[in-house]
Amino acid sequence: MNAITLSNIDYFINHSFILEDINLEINEGCYLGIIGPNGAGKTTLLRLILGIIKPNRGQVLLYGQKPADYLKKESVGYLPQRISQTIYEFPITVEELVRSGYDKISKDNFEWALDVFRISQLRKKTMRELSGGERQKAFLARAIASKPRILLLDEPTTGIDPNSRDELLQILEILNRDFCITILTVTHDIGTFAHEARCILCLNRKVVCFGDPQKILKDEYMGMLYPEHTVFPHNHA
Incomplete structure (x- = not known):
């Protein structure tokens, strides 16, 4: 297919x-x-x-x-170029970021996305507190939080x-x-x-x-x- x-x-x-x-x-x-x-x-x-x-x-x-x-x-799911390097100064937590852009995400999907990218322990941290790699994982978790096929x-x-x-x-x-x-x-x-x-x-x-x-x-x-x-x-x- x-x-x-x-x-x-x-x-x-x-x-x-x-x-x-x-x-x-x-x-x-x-x-x-x-x-x-x-x-x-x-x-x-x-x-x-x-x-x-x-x-x-x-x-x-x-x-x-x-x-x-x-x-x-x-x-x-979509990760634009260099997004984690350009908008990380906003006072937003990892949890808020991953949930953003969606009308509603099920708790299971949200937890799955955090678990996949191994950032569950970072959910309450703000983006400015994260390393570059952690920020990228947060944005990727957001991209898959709806469990897309693409x-x-x-x-x-x-x-x-x-x-x-x-x-x-x-x-x-x-x-x-x-x-x-x-x-x-x-x-x-x-x-x-x-x-x-x-x-x-x-x-x-x-x-x-x-x-x-x-x-x-x-x-x-x-x-x-x-x-x-x-x-x-x-x-x-």
Whole structure:
């Protein structure tokens, strides 16, 4: 079953293409790493899937429905880029943050989200009292508090220490493997996600390649994504 289908997608602003002729079928339960240079359209792709913006051409479907129709009954978990680094000064507790944005969250779902990200003991602490990794886990707990079938993450490991990064990656693997949550992760951490993700999408306005990480992360594809480099990030993993 396809969790996400993108058919003939074009998105442009003032006749300048951000994404062009995107055709993707993302299976339910996929753990997808999305890579590409700055300006490749990675964040735009997530925003199209969420229905925040609409394509100029083509169609986005979530489980066979348009995003607006799907979101009337279901939710999609979303972690925007660098959110934990930009709005942590507000005097809000972890508990208040995780509950925010929802009309109502069941006690079971709320406790589950805290437990998954191992922050139950932090629920009464304010965001400003937390480390960068703890703040990121709080925002991720908020993203899954409704138990979504789809989770979209925009550079979730940016700006956190290596131990926190490794713990987050372990938790994401659990969410994908044990709860069958379809995860799409935009990342510049190519070497790490080559080992974590089940599938890689190489994006540079168009789909450069899509498939198994070990087959895709070869120099010929990296050269298409990063033509200015002669040594590619995954070689240092």
